[in-house]
Amino acid sequence: MKPFRYVRAYSVEEATTAHAGRANSRYLGGGTNLVDLMKLGVERPERLIDVSRLPLDAVEELPDGSVRAGATVRNSDLAAHPLVRERYPVLSRALLAGASGQLRNVATTGGNLLQRTRCPYFQDLGKPCNKREPGTGCGARDGVHRDHAVLGHSRLCIATHPSDMAVALAALDARVELQGVRGRRTLPVTEFHRLPGDRPDVDTEIEPGELITGVLLPAATAGLPSAYRKARDRASYAFALASVAVVLDIEDSVVRQARIAFGGLAHRPWRARHAERALQGGAPSDEAFRQAVDAELSAAEPLRDNSFKVRLARNLACDVLRRLAGPASAS
Amino acid sequence: MGTDVFRSEVPLTVNGSPCRPTVDHRSTLLDVLREQMGLTGAKKGCDHGQCGACTVLVDGRRANSCLLLAVAHEGCDITTVEGLHADDGVELHPVQRAFLERDAFQCGYCTPGQICSAVGALAEAAAGNASHVTDPDADTGEPVELTREEIRERLSGNLCRCGAYPHIVEAVEDVTP
Numbered sequence: 001m002k003p004f005r006y007v008r009a010y011s012v013e014e015a016t017t018a019h020a021g022r023a024n025s026r027y028l029g030g031g032t033n034l035v036d037l038m039k040l041g042v043e044r045p046e047r048l049i050d051v052s053r054l055p056l057d058a059v060e061e062l063p064d065g066s067v068r069a070g071a072t073v074r075n076s077d078l079a080a081h082p083l084v085r086e087r088y089p090v091l092s093r094a095l096l097a098g099a100s101g102q103l104r105n106v107a108t109t110g111g112n113l114l115q116r117t118r119c120p121y122f123q124d125l126g127k128p129c130n131k132r133e134p135g136t137g138c139g140a141r142d143g144v145h146r147d148h149a150v151l152g153h154s155r156l157c158i159a160t161h162p163s164d165m166a167v168a169l170a171a172l173d174a175r176v177e178l179q180g181v182r183g184r185r186t187l188p189v190t191e192f193h194r195l196p197g198d199r200p201d202v203d204t205e206i207e208p209g210e211l212i213t214g215v216l217l218p219a220a221t222a223g224l225p226s227a228y229r230k231a232r233d234r235a236s237y238a239f240a241l242a243s244v245a246v247v248l249d250i251e252d253s254v255v256r257q258a259r260i261a262f263g264g265l266a267h268r269p270w271r272a273r274h275a276e277r278a279l280q281g282g283a284p285s286d287e288a289f290r291q292a293v294d295a296e297l298s299a300a301e302p303l304r305d306n307s308f309k310v311r312l313a314r315n316l317a318c319d320v321l322r323r324l325a326g327p328a329s330a331s
Numbered sequence: 332m333g334t335d336v337f338r339s340e341v342p343l344t345v346n347g348s349p350c351r352p353t354v355d356h357r358s359t360l361l362d363v364l365r366e367q368m369g370l371t372g373a374k375k376g377c378d379h380g381q382c383g384a385c386t387v388l389v390d391g392r393r394a395n396s397c398l399l400l401a402v403a404h405e406g407c408d409i410t411t412v413e414g415l416h417a418d419d420g421v422e423l424h425p426v427q428r429a430f431l432e433r434d435a436f437q438c439g440y441c442t443p444g445q446i447c448s449a450v451g452a453l454a455e456a457a458a459g460n461a462s463h464v465t466d467p468d469a470d471t472g473e474p475v476e477l478t479r480e481e482i483r484e485r486l487s488g489n490l491c492r493c494g495a496y497p498h499i500v501e502a503v504e505d506v507t508p
């Protein structure tokens with residue numbers, strides 16, 4: 001690992017000012033991804049700006065009924081917070097499906113959103129990877145790609161985003177709150193992560209030096225029936241092969257709105273907008289769910305060794321929709 | 332030892348004793364404990380957060396010390412397996428005793444991490460934190476009963492290459508309230 005300077009920031013302004021104009025700086029949250037990548041040589045910062053002690057560690061209700069979770073709230077604390085458990089259970093469940101107890105105690109909201117792909121070629125300096133080193137090629141495309149994307153990938157990169165939390169946030173219509181030296185802005189989580197296109201090296205819309213200060217959970221999705229389901233190679237402590245977060249709003253046996261997001265399938269949490277539109281205003285039924293999800297996944301372009309993911313995702317989504325709809329979806 | 336831009340003095344409390352190691356910013360807490368303080372209880376298994384052998388308690392919460400930069404933990408209270416025993420310095424922690432009684436290891440390499448992880452997991456369950464296998468409808472914030480299924484899920488961040496899992500689960504069951 002290359003030697004680096006270490007600065008601890010105690011205010012948001014201190015953090016963004018310390019970063020300004022220094023491209024080789026990185027913010028340090030819990031470090032569970034960044035330190036790992038530094039050991040592997042994938043990240044080689046000259047300066048770390050520790051943001052883990054910023055006063056952004058609260059989960060609080062805002063006057064408009066939304067809930068704000070600060071960027072430094074640890075994943076385990078976010079999952080256990082009463083406002084999250086009671087109003088946004090899908091977020092608690094997604095967090096608890098990720099990593100391990102030890103890692104969740106350390107990982108932060110901000111760091112979780114910005115964790116890098118687990119593509120083994122990305123992590124191996126001896127292999128070609130357009131994300132790590134643009135122009136070197138994609139080792140995974142003709143290599144081992146069973147865990148890789150089936151939706152929205154590009155010629156240059158087929159990586160997936162590994163976060164479980166982000167999938168729940170996407171289904172909840174959450175927003176990311178950002179602070180740069182030039183000001184503050186918010187972005188929907190669904191627009192925060194990018195598809196790889198011809199710039200696989202750029203994971204998200206965050207600008208250099210911008211700091212995530214928190215995520216905003218809207219009042220509109222509070223208290224709706226919701227669930228998360230994740231399929232993986234072992235029962236625990238493994239990344240998703242496929243996962244789904246569903247937030248379902250049914251009234252008088254009519255689907256007012258279904259919000260469905262897939263994990264493990266694409267370079268970002270995949271909001272199933274086609275399926276959602278197909279379900280809106282209709283009666284919830286197993287058949288309707290199956291048709292809607294199939295229509296969404298007909299856009300899938302699986303690779304040589306991962307077509308199983310399409311059926312896996314379909315079964316997960318149909319099962320969760322059915323269970324959330326309960327008796328309302330009798331066949 | 333002086334400090335330069337790549338090193339810092341880091342006041343910490345380790346197993347109840349204050350100390351001020353000077354650390355290279357690159358040093359993980361695991362390396363500082365093992366190589367600068369002679370506390371070799373926490374083990375280096377994978378060095379990438381994938382095995383749990385390095386688990387220690389930071390301000391009472393379990394964490395993988397191989398992914399923690401020591402410099403970022405100024406002022407923290409660290410407990411390793413060497414510091415779990417009672418204040419008299421003799422009496423073992425109930426989790427340690429249960430591991431002995433249940434023969435919950437073979438080679439013992441994962442054991443310090445398993446024990447620290449179990450201590451952390453017991454506190455999390457007592458505080459009402461649900462796990463992946465807790466019934467979502469029962470996630471009320473009340474203390475969670477540690478069934479075998481709960482213990483297995485909560486300790487899934489600790490791998491045991493000897494496969495001593497059945498006895499590890501029994502040991503933790505023994506100390507479950």
Ligand SMILES: Cc1cc2nc3c(=O)[nH]c(=O)nc-3n(C[C@H](O)[C@H](O)[C@H](O)COP(=O)(O)OP(=O)(O)OC[C@H]3O[C@@H](n4cnc5c(N)ncnc54)[C@H](O)[C@@H]3O)c2cc1C
Pocket residue numbers: 026027028029030031032033034035036051071097098099100103106107108109110111112113114115162163164165210211212213237238239240379380381
């Ligand atoms: C063995 C293992 C298994 C795992 N399994 C899962 C899993 O199943 N599911 C899952 O979802 N995750 C899993 N993870 C990943 C884990 O969730 C992430 O490592 C963690 O969420 C990252 O958070 P952090 O605070 O430690 O981030 P850091 O490592 O501190 O930072 C990650 C990135 O975010 C940047 N950053 C941090 N905070 C901010 C901020 N406030 N503003 C701007 N930039 C910031 C950093 O510069 C860095 O680039 C696993 C990790 C490991 C090691």
Ligand code: SF4
Pocket residue numbers: 117119120121122128129130131132137138139140141148156157158159200
């Ligand atoms: S899939 Fe993306 S991250 Fe993986 S090797 Fe190809 S370019 Fe790199």
Ligand code: FES
Pocket residue numbers: 374375376377378379380381382383384385386395396397398
């Ligand atoms: S050595 Fe830390 S998790 Fe394996």
Ligand code: FES
Pocket residue numbers: 435436437438439440441442490491492493494495
């Ligand atoms: S006892 Fe040998 S690794 Fe667990």
